[in-house]
Amino acid sequence: MFGRLLGSSEKLLDVFFPKYCLGCGREGDYLCPRCRPSLPFQEPPFCPACGKSLDHHPDCDSLSPELRQLSSVFRFEGVIKKAVHQLKYNNLRDIAPTLGGFMADFLKTNDFVGDALVPVPLHKSRLRERGYNQSQLLAISIHKLTGLPVFLEALRKLKATPPQADSGSVEERRLAVVGAFGCYNNFMGRRVILIDDVATSGATLSACAKALASAGAQEVRALTLAREI
Structure with missing residues (x-):
């Protein structure tokens, strides 16, 4: 009914x-x-670690060892960039199922191994400002299409940090998120898939992976809708 x-x-x-x-x-x-x-799909071949096209791959050593894999469905450009901006800044939450559908299809067709979905959190100040977490909306949409369990509040952002896109070098981005995330679930033996909208340097995802590993996660992979090239 x-x-x-x-x-x-x-x-x-x-x-x-x-x-x-x-x-x-x-x-x-x-x-x-x-x-x-x-649409600007990421075209193979990809780096097996950081997910960037090998045509644009400088170095992926900046990713933490706790983050086993980082993959993205699209390049962050064109209509996809417009869609992400609509989702994040213009309150177009209704687009999340469409975008999450692409991510769910990627998981199914690329044998992306995992048994738990965890969205990247926002700091409470950013969450109050925006009113919602776009990564949670994407994770919920993926959950509905794949049946994978989703843990919406497993990660917490403990300190406010500048947007990664506004930060400087890869090292500055990495330092900005040191100790920024905590995990409040027991993920012992779990294979976690981190969900986020856009990957820049991978520093945020690496910091989240460290927090999940400290909570017992067997392995952590990350899937984002798009990747800055």
Whole structure:
């Protein structure tokens, strides 16, 4: 009964607040079938560790040993960059299932091993400002499509840090997040998949992986929607 009511509500929302493709403006979905083939998918070959295209791969030694793998579905450019900005800064939470769907497909088609989803947290001040955590929304969408359990509050951000995109060198980004995250779940023996929207240097994901490893995680991999090249 609840499912039918929810479906009816979603249909009503589509009538009064229709979705328009961010690529071409066509009504129907935020990323329409006609535009999807031209999206900036990360093309193989990838670095098996940091996930960057080998054509743009300088060095991945900056990733922590606790982070076994970092992969991204898209390059952070074009329509995907626009979609992320809409999700994070324009309150377009309704786009999360579409974006999370791409991430779920990536997990299924690339044999991405894991048995727990953990979103990268926001500091409480940033969460108050934005009103939601976009990485949580992506993780929930992936959970619904894959059935993998999701632990929304497993990680906490203990101190505010500047956005990674605004930081300087890789070393400065790494130092900015030292001790910034804590884990409040027991992940003994778990293979955790970290979920985030965009990877820059990988410093944030590495710091999260350290916190998860300290909570007993057997291995930690990270999947982001997009990657800055």
